[in-house]
Every structure is written in structure tokens, then in C-alpha cells.
Amino acid sequence: MWLLFLLVACVAAALSCAQLCRAAVAVARATGPAPRPAPAPVPDTAAPDGSAAGLTxxxxxxxxxxxxxxxxxxxxxxxxxxxxxxxxxxxxxxxxxxxxxxxxxxxxxxxxxxxxxxxxxxxxxxxxxxxxxxxxxxxxxxxxALPAAARGLRNAVRQVQGATVLALLCAAAAYATAPAGEDRGQLLIWFTLPLILTLGTLAVARFELHPYSDWATDAxxxxxxxxxxxxxxxxxxxxxxxxxxxxxxxxxxxxxxxxxxxxxxxxxxxxx
Structure with missing residues (x-):
């Protein structure tokens, strides 16, 4: 039974991390290193004639x-x-x-x-x-701003966080349902694999991609x-x-x- 819990945790971790990597690649492709000119201000009633030095x-x-x-x-x-x-x-x-x-x-x-x-x-x-x-x-x-194809980073991060919680819940369920005589400590070690994957991915994302935005580029x-x-x-x-x-x-x-x-x-x- 515990193998089923481990399989669920590993699949969720792998899929969510792959989705986050895909979203990160899309953001990287959309945010080129070359600086681009600032946009023309959009007229609004805070600046009736549209003459704003920065963003409206x-x-x-x-x-x-x-x-x-x-x-x-x-x-x-x-x-x-x-x-x-x-x-x-x-x-x-x-x-x-x-x-x-x-x-x-x-x-x-x-x-x-x-x-x-x-x-x-x-x-x-x-x-x-x-x-x-x-x-x-x-x-x-x-x-x-990010184009439509590069949005979804925030949701991808949430999916990895959810996979981390799921891995912990699966480990708890496997521990609780382990048959008598089973080495429960050895059993829990296996669940460190999906946790290492998700926590490592979140750490890299925090360092490389934070703040997570579906709308604004770094610029x-x-x-x-x-x-x-x-x-x-x-x-x-x-x-x-x-x-x-x-x-x-x-x-x-x-x-x-x-x-x-x-x-x-x-x-x-x-x-x-």
C-alpha cells in the first residue's frame, strides 16, 4: 500500500516541477535582455493631458x-x-x-x-x-508586461507547493497504514525523494524567479x-x-x- 502513496507523491512532484520549468522557460523567452523603450502613457483622469513622466x-x-x-x-x-x-x-x-x-x-x-x-x-x-x-x-x-504565452508562473509555483503538501500527506498515510513489522523509518526515507525534488525546485524558483508575476516582466x-x-x-x-x-x-x-x-x-x- 505504501508504494501506491509513494507513486502518487512522485508523479505529482514530477509533473508540477516540469510545469514550473516550462513556465520559467516561457518567461525567459519573453523577457529579452535588450532594453526597450518605455510605453507611451495611457491617458487617464489622474493626468488629464496624458503628460506623465512614468507609468499611469x-x-x-x-x-x-x-x-x-x-x-x-x-x-x-x-x-x-x-x-x-x-x-x-x-x-x-x-x-x-x-x-x-x-x-x-x-x-x-x-x-x-x-x-x-x-x-x-x-x-x-x-x-x-x-x-x-x-x-x-x-x-x-x-x-x-509578459505576453499571454508566458503567463502562469504564479500558478505553477502553487502547483509545486501543493505537490509538496501532498508528498507530506502521502508519507503520513503510508506511515499510518504500514503493516506491523515494517521498517517505518526506511519507508519514510523513500518519501524524501519527491520532497527533495519539490523543495529544491521551489528554492531555485525563489532565487531565480521571485517575485512571481503573471503580468510584469523584471523591467x-x-x-x-x-x-x-x-x-x-x-x-x-x-x-x-x-x-x-x-x-x-x-x-x-x-x-x-x-x-x-x-x-x-x-x-x-x-x-x-
Whole structure:
């Protein structure tokens, strides 16, 4: 019986480590060593004329959490400027049907002519919209974002971590079900093989690939706040209601970092 547990642990470890290696190779191929020019800023209401020295809020959001994070940023931005109403039940209602940039206009189109829609549906419509894809395409072309073929590194790391836990559980099960008289210490030694494979792979990944990102390349990570090489931008004119610091926090860390409980409840209740 213990051989069956050992087989399960070894197969899970081998498959998950192979998947992580495949993801790492895809990332390496996508992130060439040659520097590429910075992308043209995407116009947003934090910098109405598009004159930003570094990344815009939309670009920060995309590099930090992909198109779903970008969708959250534009929804909160419009809500803080009183052009959308985000209810804690997860509904968005249009107050001002005039978009100030292509992403805002896409948001209004995603809400539809009724002027009200569930936030998850808006988010999914925005992810597929050309205006949001254009942000990602420019970042990919500039070498700051990973192309679609190179995504999945974070999930591959989680799979190896899961295989490690599975190996420990299989070892415990084999130990508990070992027949009387079996050398249980010798039995457990066999389970060090999948553990060495998974833990060794995780150690290499931690050293070579961390931070694990499905969106930003190393160059993109360096352009984000808190990393060397980050260039801070200053809005050419202050946004009247939307606090820049709050929006940057959302762009970089997601809805859980919002301090406004109403906005946090709206995004969380909608599955964010």
C-alpha cells in the first residue's frame, strides 16, 4: 500500500516541477535582455493631458494585477469622481455618462444603455475590450508586461507547493497504514525523494524567479513604486475628488488595500 502513496507523491512532484520549468522557460523567452523603450502613457483622469513622466494608473494596475485590476481602478476612479455609484451589493450605476478616456468610455459601454449592471459582468466585459487590451499590448511591446504565452508562473509555483503538501500527506498515510513489522523509518526515507525534488525546485524558483508575476516582466517590476528605477509622476492638474494615493494603492495591491469600506465592500461583494 505504501508504494501506491509513494507513486502518487512522485508523479505529482514530477509533473508540477516540469510545469514550473516550462513556465520559467516561457518567461525567459519573453523577457529579452535588450532594453526597450518605455510605453507611451495611457491617458487617464489622474493626468488629464496624458503628460506623465512614468507609468499611469492604468499601467500600474495592469502590471500589478492584469486587466481585472485595471477594471477595478477605473470603476473606483469614476466612483470617487461621482460619475459612477458603486453599491455594496456589487452593482454599478451610471451618474455621468461621459467618459474622459477610452477605458472610461469602454466602462460605460460595458454597463450598457440601462445605466446599471453587476460589477463582475462589467469587469469581464472590460477585460475583453479593445481599450484595455491596448494598454496591455503597449506594455508587452515595451517589454514591461509578459505576453499571454508566458503567463502562469504564479500558478505553477502553487502547483509545486501543493505537490509538496501532498508528498507530506502521502508519507503520513503510508506511515499510518504500514503493516506491523515494517521498517517505518526506511519507508519514510523513500518519501524524501519527491520532497527533495519539490523543495529544491521551489528554492531555485525563489532565487531565480521571485517575485512571481503573471503580468510584469523584471523591467516592469522595476518601474512600479518601491522598486529601483521607479519614476514618480505628478498629475498636471489635481483630480477634484479622486485621491491619487488611494488609487495607486488600489492599482498596486488590489481592493483589499482600500481604506473606504463602501468601495471595498462593493468590489469584494462582486467577487474581486
Amino acid at each position: 494608473l492604468y499601467e500600474m494596475a495592469y502590471l500589478s494585477g492584469g486587466p481585472h485590476r485595471l477594471a477595478d481602478v477605473v470603476l473606483v476612479l469614476m466612483a470617487q469622481q461621482r460619475r459612477l455609484l458603486l453599491a455594496h451589493t456589487g452593482w454599478a450605476t451610471v451618474v455621468d455618462p461621459v467618459g474622459q478616456d477610452p477605458v472610461e468610455r469602454a466602462t460605460l459601454s460595458a454597463i450598457g444603455p440601462d445605466g446599471q449592471r453587476r460589477i463582475p459582468a462589467i469587469r469581464e466585459a472590460l477585460v475583453a475590450d479593445e481599450a484595455v487590451r491596448a494598454v496591455g499590448d503597449r506594455l508587452v511591446a515595451a517589454g514591461l 516592469g517590476e522595476e518601474r512600479l513604486p518601491g522598486r529601483p528605477g521607479f519614476t514618480t509622476f505628478t498629475p498636471s492638474s489635481p483630480a477634484p475628488v479622486a485621491p491619487l494615493a488611494s488609487l495607486m494603492t488600489l492599482a498596486l495591491h488590489g481592493p483589499r488595500a482600500l481604506t473606504d469600506p463602501a468601495l471595498r465592500a462593493a468590489l469584494h461583494s462582486s467577487g474581486a
